[in-house]
């Protein structure tokens with residue numbers, strides 16, 4: 001702990017806070033996530049943390065936030081993380097309501113690259129949502145928080161869950177699931193970045209219809225969304241996991257190809 005100069009708080013999570021920090025000898029800037037051991041014990045999440053550290057130790061990809069290491073004292077566990085200078089994607093989304101098709105297409109392409117990589121290692125993230133996506137200095141997207149990732153296939157229930165908006169039908173029905181749940185979440189993410197709302201979020205009338213709407217795959221894509229983008233969203237939001245567009249085909253989808261940065 002005293003190897004670091006601790007800076008401002010970057011965010012508050014369910015289990016602890018995140019600070020920017022500078023490693024004293026190297027001057028290297030990192031993000032330090034501080035987790036209260038008593039909190040982890042209460043939700044018996046220690047095993048999950050061990051799994052996250054193990055999974056993250058083997059992942060190296062430009063669109064996956066690095067977990068450089070961890071240490072603990074008697075009260076806290078500290079995760080030493082890559083610092084993403086532009087912070088959480090969802091703050092940018094809230095600020096401008098919705099992203100352009102070009103910007104969204106680039107983020108979805110970066111996501112597809114990262115998911116191809118982790119699925120190749122039979123790792124499923126299981127918690128793809130704007131809150132877990134960060135942006136670095138060059139607007140490169142970084143998938144963070146593998147606190148819920150597992151090795152495929154898995155029967156493990158995701159109990160403490162934040163938003164229901166990203167749950168897939170097989171998760172809602174507590175069916176066995178595999179990496180194709182990340183494809184569903186990618187479809188939900190694409191919808192939310194383009195429209196500013198999640199496809200199944202409950203309307204303000206408060207009646208909690210989210211689960212029913214997910215199970216029925218009941219969503220409507222607004223007219224301002226282009227035909228190509230609609231096609232990609234519909235091909236990912238398929239109830240039957242085997243019918244979802246395979247991740248490699250996302251990378252070669254017309255909507256992705258047409259917004260690639262023109263090769264100089």
Ligand SMILES: Nc1ncnc(NCCc2cnc(NC(=O)Nc3cccc(C(F)(F)F)c3)s2)c1Br
Nearest residue numbers: 010011015018031045048049083084087144145147
């Ligand atoms: N600008 C920024 N630059 C870099 N990072 C930032 N925020 C931290 C992003 C994270 C990356 N990895 C994480 N991992 C966990 O939180 N894990 C976690 C947490 C609780 C319980 C558990 C478990 F015990 F249940 F597994 C596991 S949070 C920000 Br803002």
